[in-house]
Every structure is written in C-alpha cells, then in structure tokens.
C-alpha cells in the first residue's frame with residue numbers, strides 16, 4: 032500500500048455545503064474528511080451539539096449518509112443499538128449479510144467527556160463494533176461557549192470568565208483518551224487535520240478494526256476560541272508544533288506518536304493566537320508551559336524515545 | 346408561512362429523505378471578503394480544496410495551461426454560492442495564489 | 451393453541467417477547483421488572499430467541515439503544531419500572547415523535563422518595579404525556595397477550611407509535627398464574643414484522659432526528675396527536691383479531707354491572723379485581739354498584755368510558771398515583787372528569803387515591819369508597835365539597 036498523501040483524498044463530498052457551521056469552523060473540516068475517509072457505507076449516530084444543529088435543519092440535511100440524532104448524552108447508546116440491529120438483521124437474513132456497514136458515533140466534547148461519558152463507557156465495555164469520533168472544540172459551543180470537562184486551563188468561557196477572582200478555567204482538561212484507553216479497546220488515536228494524511232490513515236484504521244475504536248479529533252472553534260476565521264488551520268498546526276496537542280495512536284496496546292515534533296515552539300505562540308487566552312499573565316503562560324513540558328515527557332516515556340523534542344525559542 | 350406544506354403532507358417524524366439537500370441553502374450572503382484564485386499562480390497542490398470547511402472549492406477535470414506554459418489537468422474553482430469567505434484557502438495557499446477581495450454585490 | 455404454563459407476569463411478558471421473535475433487546479434491571487430481563491437473557495443464552503441482547507449501563511441507554519435499533523429496522527423490546535422509567539422519560543418523547551414502533555413493558559412501581567419498590571401507578575402515569583400508546587394489563591395472561599398485540603399495533607403503518615404495556619408490580623409481575631403461552635408461529639402470523647418506514651440504510655440515506663424550527667416543529671407534534679388519535683381504530687381491530695385467533699377478548703374498557711348501577715367505580719390494574727369481588731358481594735346485599743376497568747389508557751377511551759357512566763348517579767375514580775398540586779390530584783381522575791364534562795354529565799365524580807407505595811388495597815377500602823360515593827348520589831358536581839380523598843392512609 033502506497034503512503035497516503037493529500038492526492039489520495041477522495042473527491043466525492045459526503046457532507047454537502049449549505050450547512051450552517053460558522054465561517055472557518057474546524058469541526059466542519061473534521062466532518063468533511065471524516066466522511067471522505069470512511070465512505071458511504073456507514074451509519075452515523077450523532078449527539079446534540081454544534082455540528083448536529085447546523086447540519087440537520089429541517090427540511091434540509093447536509094448528510095449524504097444515513098444519520099440519526101436522538102439526544103445529547105446518548106450517541107454511544109444509540110450507536111450500540113444500531114450496531115446490534117445490523118448484526119441481528121444480517122444474521123436473521125433480514126438484511127444483506129454481505130453488506131459491510133460501519134456504525135459511527137459522533138459527539139462533541141460535552142457530549143462525550145461530560146454528559147455522554149456513561150453511555151460511551153458502556154458502549155466501549157460491551158465491545159460494540161462502533162467507531163466513536165469526538166470532535167473537541169473544548170467547550171459547549173452550541174449553547175454559547177460554556178466550559179466543559181475538556182476546556183483547557185485558563186481558557187475563558189462564558190461560565191469561566193476571567194474576573195477579579197477567576198482567571199478563566201482553573202482545572203485541567205480531562206484526559207478522555209486515558210479514560211477510553213482504560214476500557215482496553217483495540218484502537219484509540221488523536222487526530223489533527225493540519226496533518227491530513229495522518230488523519231485519514233487513522234480514521235480508516237479505526238473503521239476497519241472490528242470492535243470499539245475511538246478517535247479524538249482536534250476542532251478549533253472561531254467564536255469560542257476568539258480568533259479570525261482564516262486562522263483555523265494555522266492554529267491547528269500550532270497546537271501540534273507547541274506540543275499542546277500530540278498526534279498518537281494506541282493500536283492494540285502499542286503506543287506510537289505519529290507526528291514527531293523534533294523541536295517544539297513555546298506554548299505562547301499558540302496561546303497568543305486566541306482571545307480566550309488574552310487575559311493570561313506571564314506566570315500563567317509559564318505554568319501552562321511547565322504542564323505541557325510534563326505531558327511531553329510522559330509521552331516520550333510512553334514512546335520510549337524523544338519523539339516530541341524540547342522547546343526552541345526563536 | 347402559507348407556502349409551506351401542512352402537517353399531513355410532511356414525512357413522519359421529521360425524517361429528511363433527500364440526502365445533501367442543504368445545497369438548496371446558499372450561504373453566499375455570509376461572505377464579506379471573497380476569495381479569487383489566480384489560475385496562473387496556482388500550482389494545483391489541493392490544499393485550499395482540502396481545508397475549505399463548506400466545501401466551497403471544487404476540483405474540476407479541466408485542463409489549463411498557465412501563462413508560464415505549465416499544463417495542468419485540473420482546476421480549482423470557488424463555488425460562490427456556498428463560500429462563506431472565511432479566508433482559510435487564501436491563508437493556506439503556499440504560493441499566495443488566492444486573494445481575498447472586497448465583495449461587491 | 452399454545453401450551454398452558456404457570457408463569458409470573460414478568461415471565462409471561464418474556465415469553466411474549468420471544469414469541470414475536472424480537473431482534474434487539476436492551477434493558478436494565480430494576481425491581482419489580484428484573485425477571486423479564488433475566489428470562490430474556492436465558493432465552494438468548496439457550497438459543498431459544500435469536501436476538502442481540504444489550505447489557506446497557508442504564509435505562510436511558512436502554513431506550514436510546516432500542517431507538518437506534520428500531521431506526522435501523524429491527525423489532526425491539528425493553529422493559530422497566532419506576533426510576534428506570536423516569537430515566538427514560540426524555541427518550542420516550544423522542545421515540546414517539548420519531549414514530550418508532552418500540553414496545554416496552556412497565557412493571558409498575560412507586561417513584562422515590564422515599565425509595566419504595568412496591569406497586570402503585572406513579573411511574574406509569576408519569577409517562578402518560580409522552581405520546582406512547584399505553585395499556586394496563588390485569589394479570590399475567592393479559593400482559594402476555596397485550597405484548598403480542600402491541601407489536602401488531604405499533605408496527606401497523608397507519609400507527610407507527612411506540613406502545614407500553616403496564617402490569618402491576620409484584621401483584622402481577624411476581625404472581626404465578628396459569629398462562630396460555632402463544633407459540634412463535636401463531637404470534638408472527640398475528641403480528642408479522644412490518645417495516646414500512648424509512649430506516650438507516652446506506653443504500654437510501656435519510657436524516658433522522660433533525661432540528662425543526664418554529665416553522666416546522668408544530669406540524670410534527672400535530673402529526674403525532676393525529677396518529678395517536680387515529681390509532682383507536684387499529685387498536686380495536688387488533689384486539690378483535692386477537693380474539694378471533696386466540697379466543698381471549700380484550701376491550702379498551704371492561705364494564706361490569708354498569709347498566710343499572712347507581713355508583714360506578716373506575717379503576718385500573720389489579721385494584722379492579724379487588725373491586726369486582728366487593729361489588730359482587732355488595733350487589734347481593736342490594737347495593738347497585740358497577741365497575742369500569744380502564745385497559746387502554748392512551749389514547750384515552752373517552753367515548754367508551756362515558757358510555758358506561760351515562761346512567762350512573764355518582765362515579766368513584768380510584769387512582770394509585772398523585773399529581774401533587776394539580777387541580778385533579780389523581781391522573782386517571784382527570785381523564786374521567788374531562789371525558790364526562792365533554793358530554794355534560796353533571797353527576798358527582800370523585801377521586802380516591804389509594805395503594806401508594808404498595809399499600810394493600812383491600813375490600814374494606816373499596817367498601818368505604820363505594821359507600822362514600824353512594825352518599826353523593828343525587829348531587830351535582832358543583833355540590834361536591836371535597837373532590838378527592840386518600841384511602842388507607844394513617845391520619
């Protein structure tokens with residue numbers, strides 16, 4: 032198999048334009064390529080959230096694949112039911128047993144790491160043949176930028192405003208991949224569309240594996256992170272280059288960083304692109320840098336070598 | 346309001362039967378700045394097409410020979426019905442072949 | 451005909467689910483429903499039922515999973531009680547508005563707090579505004595039969611609405627009775643699998659669960675109201691056909707001695723049996739009592755109900771649930787009063803709330819209720835001072 036490159040991306044669009052995602056929405060880029068990577072023979076169960084409301088405004092839909100939304104906290108449970116139905120109907124001859132159908136659950140960070148965590152855990156633990164994709168824009172965007180368990184340290188949101196007492200979010204981002212991984216599922220990976228080939232390779236791998244698989248996708252949000260819409264891909268790339276986001280996979284237990292970063296940029300380069308961090312003082316930036324350094328050390332330990340290098344000041 | 350169908354005519358349970366029907370909704374009016382591709386500068390790298398969130402850039406099997414004499418098999422064209430003018434394409438184009446210009450309506 | 455077996459209400463339900471050959475079961479244990487899930491697990495484990503059995507982590511996920519499975523075209527089942535039903539509440543509305551023919555068993559139980567695992571109708575009544583078709587079975591045989599009828603009704607293309615079959619916790623769910631078990635072939639002949647709706651299928655992609663703006667939402671709610679209203683015809687047809695095939699007759703309401711009754715007692719569930727025993731005794735001593743059992747609760751059979759109340763001089767409605775602070779207190783009472791008012795029945799209709807949290811409803815309670823209602827004979831509704839009372843509670 033030759034290596035996947037940008038030229039390998041299929042031309043067919045399974046997400047139709049006319050959806051109402053914001054100008055420059057990162058989640059839209061995730062959805063578009065997720066569909067291209069997985070192809071037509073899928074069924075999607077989608078949690079309530081930005082992408083859901085902006086793509087399914089009656090009487091029109093942006094989806095060209097079968098798609099269902101039921102509620103906010105249950106995408107994984109709905110997907111479990113669909114997968115069970117497909118299995119039973121095939122076995123009983125009520126559906127073509129030759130037809131390959133992959134069930135995919137999609138949720139935002141709120142719908143996954145907070146309110147949907149229980150359903151997700153159940154789905155993973157039961158071993159359903161479902162690919163779960165978390166598109167992480169690090170807050171409840173659909174309801175207007177409230178913090179979630181995935182909001183990063185010091186980020187401004189409407190429920191963690193920076194004031195005299197609060198300095199934005201004061202807790203660290205929940206380690207969802209760690210939680211998911213603890214279920215012992217065959218495949219978990221993080222993806223960032225700024226590294227598009229890596230994105231495709233992982234989505235396809237996750238889809239081809241029989242059993243529960245999980246993709247954590249980075250999804251910048253223009254109004255929620257407070258930046259100009261043309262910067263979406265720049266910011267996504269900076270997230271990797273600063274080590275704030277690491278592209279890796281855990282494939283049947285073996286850990287591998289898929290986007291090595293020999294020399295890191297200081298986190299400041301990332302933080303300064305976004306208004307949600309505009310209130311940060313020097314010490315706060317330094318603390319974030321220290322925490323990212325620690326995370327990177329941990330990643331390198333898991334990888335068994337220095338795949339994400341030290342910070343190099345310009 | 347009266348132009349919309351009554352409840353008896355609607356499919357049950359708000360099911361949408363026509364895939365991709367959001368194409369009926371043109372998002373052009375969201376645009377303030379408009380991307381314009383310089384076909385002669387463009388090196389057909391596919392990056393703008395890859396990162397358009399709508400998608401509002403189409404890849405056409407349309408041969409083109411640039412002024413400098415380079416022959417291409419494809420062309421990238423903006424679909425102005427859907428382009429929201431985010432500017433990602435212009436920002437990401439490695440050869441600065443896309444200009445964001447004032448939208449004149 | 452099938453085989454007669456001694457079965458509890460829960461097992462009778464499980465046998466019915468097996469007979470209709472469901473494809474997907476998702477349920478979570480809760481007293482007094484648990485045995486249904488256990489029995490179904492046993493059927494699947496033994497290869498007696500070819501279904502996917504989902505050990506979901508909550509009732510919310512149980513109903514969500516069967517919503518997904520039903521949307522994908524499977525015949526599905528779930529069951530619950532009390533807290534579990536409340537956890538499903540959000541999804542119950544979605545199931546009905548999405549017009550998915552799901553069937554659910556409800557072994558009725560009181561709602562916390564205080565936590566109480568015994569029978570009343572608080573859970574069943576709490577679900578009464580969710581747009582589901584709802585029946586209350588009197589005994590294990592009926593629970594068995596109505597589950598099978600439920601599939602025929604739910605999957606009828608004219609209906610396409612989920613159906614819940616209630617049966618009293620412990621009193622029915624745990625009591626052994628001889629049950630004539632319907633065999634798979636007969637059950638499937640009566641209730642063949644019908645998927646006459648769009649499903650989640652990559653060959654014909656549809657979008658389900660869309661967002662409807664003020665321009666559209668209202669229409670879909672009206673659609674559901676219209677469909678549930680019009681399901682009455684399909685329901686009686688299904689019950690008639692059931693009688694023709696299996697010999698057992700179920701009507702929307704059962705009337706006993708209403709022709710000449712001065713006082714008609716209206717009840718639902720196992721209270722009906724107690725009331726009937728008392729009424730037959732009382733009749734021998736000259737008290738002209740009648741009884742109406744409500745089997746179909748949603749859509750409420752108002753025409754039938756009023757038909758049997760028309761000749762009464764007073765009506766006593768027994769509820770096993772309370773809607774605290776409402777103008778009606780007992781939920782069944784509200785439906786009876788509204789139905790009567792629509793036909794201008796100006797007789798005293800009073801509410802007796804009893805048997806909450808498994809408090810036994812005994813003959814002496816029915817006697818008290820009957821006598822109290824009798825004392826109102828001759829009055830008009832507006833002359834009634836107190837419209838409700840609690841029976842069997844300590845002062």
Ligand SMILES: Cc1ncc(C[n+]2csc(CCOP(=O)(O)OP(=O)(O)O)c2C)c(N)n1
Nearest residue numbers: 079080081103139140141142170171172173
């Ligand atoms: C049970 C329930 N609680 C709250 C909401 C309101 N709600 C809808 S979407 C949403 C936030 C979604 O956040 P996330 O999952 O991160 O997706 P995003 O919108 O950010 O893409 C909330 C709070 C709801 N629909 N259902």
Ligand code: SF4
Nearest residue numbers: 052053056081252253
């Ligand atoms: S609010 Fe953020 S996530 Fe939601 S559509 Fe806009 S950019 Fe995308």
Ligand code: SF4
Nearest residue numbers: 397428429431432434
């Ligand atoms: S400006 Fe944005 S929406 Fe328009 S074509 Fe470029 S990337 Fe697409």
Ligand code: SF4
Nearest residue numbers: 387388390391393438
């Ligand atoms: S990014 Fe620039 S060079 Fe590449 S295809 Fe688009 S316009 Fe051409």
Ligand SMILES: [Mg+2]
Nearest residue numbers: 139140170172
């Ligand atoms: Mg979010």
